[in-house]
Amino acid sequence: MGFGYALYEERVMDQLSGVVLNPNFETYKMAALGDIPEIDLVLLDMPERGVIGIGEPVTIPTAAAIANAVANALGVRVPSLPITPPKVLAALGKVKTGGAA
Amino acid sequence: MTPFQYATASSPASALELVSGNGRYLAGGIDLLGEMKEYIAEPKMLVNIKALPGLDKIESGEKSWTIGANVTISELEDHAELKTVFPGLQQAAAEVGSRQIRNVATVGGNLAQHSRCWYYRHRDILCLKKGGDTCYARHGENKYHSLFTGNTCISPVVSNLSIALAALDAVVIVQRKGEDKPARMSIAQLYAKAWDNPTAHHSLEPGDLILKVEVPIQQGRSAYIQVSEKSVFDWALVSCAVAGKMDGAKISQARIVLGAVANVPYEVPEANKVLEGKVLDEALANQAADVLLERAHAHSENGYKIPIARTLVRRALMQLKA
Numbered sequence: 001m002g003f004g005y006a007l008y009e010e011r012v013m014d015q016l017s018g019v020v021l022n023p024n025f026e027t028y029k030m031a032a033l034g035d036i037p038e039i040d041l042v043l044l045d046m047p048e049r050g051v052i053g054i055g056e057p058v059t060i061p062t063a064a065a066i067a068n069a070v071a072n073a074l075g076v077r078v079p080s081l082p083i084t085p086p087k088v089l090a091a092l093g094k095v096k097t098g099g100a101a
Numbered sequence: 102m103t104p105f106q107y108a109t110a111s112s113p114a115s116a117l118e119l120v121s122g123n124g125r126y127l128a129g130g131i132d133l134l135g136e137m138k139e140y141i142a143e144p145k146m147l148v149n150i151k152a153l154p155g156l157d158k159i160e161s162g163e164k165s166w167t168i169g170a171n172v173t174i175s176e177l178e179d180h181a182e183l184k185t186v187f188p189g190l191q192q193a194a195a196e197v198g199s200r201q202i203r204n205v206a207t208v209g210g211n212l213a214q215h216s217r218c219w220y221y222r223h224r225d226i227l228c229l230k231k232g233g234d235t236c237y238a239r240h241g242e243n244k245y246h247s248l249f250t251g252n253t254c255i256s257p258v259v260s261n262l263s264i265a266l267a268a269l270d271a272v273v274i275v276q277r278k279g280e281d282k283p284a285r286m287s288i289a290q291l292y293a294k295a296w297d298n299p300t301a302h303h304s305l306e307p308g309d310l311i312l313k314v315e316v317p318i319q320q321g322r323s324a325y326i327q328v329s330e331k332s333v334f335d336w337a338l339v340s341c342a343v344a345g346k347m348d349g350a351k352i353s354q355a356r357i358v359l360g361a362v363a364n365v366p367y368e369v370p371e372a373n374k375v376l377e378g379k380v381l382d383e384a385l386a387n388q389a390a391d392v393l394l395e396r397a398h399a400h401s402e403n404g405y406k407i408p409i410a411r412t413l414v415r416r417a418l419m420q421l422k423a
Contacts, residue, residue, distance in 0.1 A: 007330075008331060013242075014220075014237065014242055016237075016240075017226075017237075019223065019226065021219040021242055022219060027245075032199075034331075084330060089409075094405075095408065096404065
């Protein structure tokens with residue numbers, strides 16, 4: 001979930017009519033198996049914590065971690081999610097914000 | 102989906118007969134069934150063409166390879182010999198949809214597929230392509246749209262195979278109504294109408310049936326690459342196919358074709374001429390890309406496609422050297 005949040009998932013709405021243009025998984029893009037890198041699992045053996053939930057909390061730092069990695073690779077920050085090709089090119093100064101040349 | 106009749110054609114002639122009067126051909130159904138579920142296509146008759154004899158084969162001849170319209174994209178992708186003869190075509194096939202889609206989708210269907218523009222595909226929107234009077238993408242959400250068009254519609258051609266086949270100078274064999282012999286169309290001819298006419302996805306008329314594709318055997322090399330948002334199972338933001346003959350470091354008979362940037366596979370003869378007989382290096386590839394992209398017209402959100410296209414042209418041409 002955090003992965004899609006960082007790189008893919010975005011609701012696209014026509015600004016004039018308010019119609020959602022990507023009400024399907026073709027253009028509302030979700031990460032599939034081929035998109036996900038190998039994941040290292042670290043199990044924390046902390047019986048003193050008791051049983052605790054895991055779900056939403058892990059989605060929050062994932063996008064931040066990926067955004068940091070992108071910033072580290074590019075030398076500039078991409079200021080909004082998802083980090084898409086047009087935004088990366090805009091951050092690098094190759095195109096204007098919004099993608100217009 | 103609205104009700105429809107279903108029939109299986111046993112010959113091209115019976116297919117043409119059955120389809121007349123608001124019918125559509127059904128092969129893989131990948132594109133058609135999506136349109137039907139969204140009420141964008143409401144055919145009265147579906148004509149199954151999967152049983153047509155001889156259209157599911159890949160055959161090599163002296164001068165060309167023949168690929169039947171019912172060959173699946175997976176068969177194209179997995180064909181061992183084709184990989185070495187036309188690597189560009191194999192790479193284009195491997196980037197289509199997901200494996201499940203490629204197992205079902207056919208060559209004919211890939212070439213004849215309709216626009217993926219999200220205004221066109223939305224059941225509640227009557228856009229220019231569907232016979233309305235406005236291209237909403239022009240002043241709306243257009244990050245997936247065209248940099249080049251000959252009309253007002255800016256939805257791009259999204260067939261991967263058309264891009265590779267254009268670079269390979271392929272000929273599409275089409276059976277048309279009232280003609281004894283099937284017509285032979287270049288890829289440029291197959292899409293020319295979409296350049297001029299906003300409601301056209303290609304030049305085929307209702308009832309026209311793609312039978313085969315002939316790919317001439319060249320002494321040269323070919324390559325296809327695309328950039329998508331996702332790593333797999335995604336449409337190209339921009340794709341590029343190249344073909345050419347390498348004589349040492351020099352390139353000749355080069356073809357560069359861009360996909361997902363125009364309503365046709367986009368080619369500029371002057372860009373190909375830049376390369377003719379010259380030593381292929383990155384600087385030359387950039388020169389060709391500049392000529393190819395000279396007339397690009399970016400809209401509010403698709404200008405990023407220009408630097409991507411430029412990079413893809415360079416990378417694809419460099420693959421010819423290897």
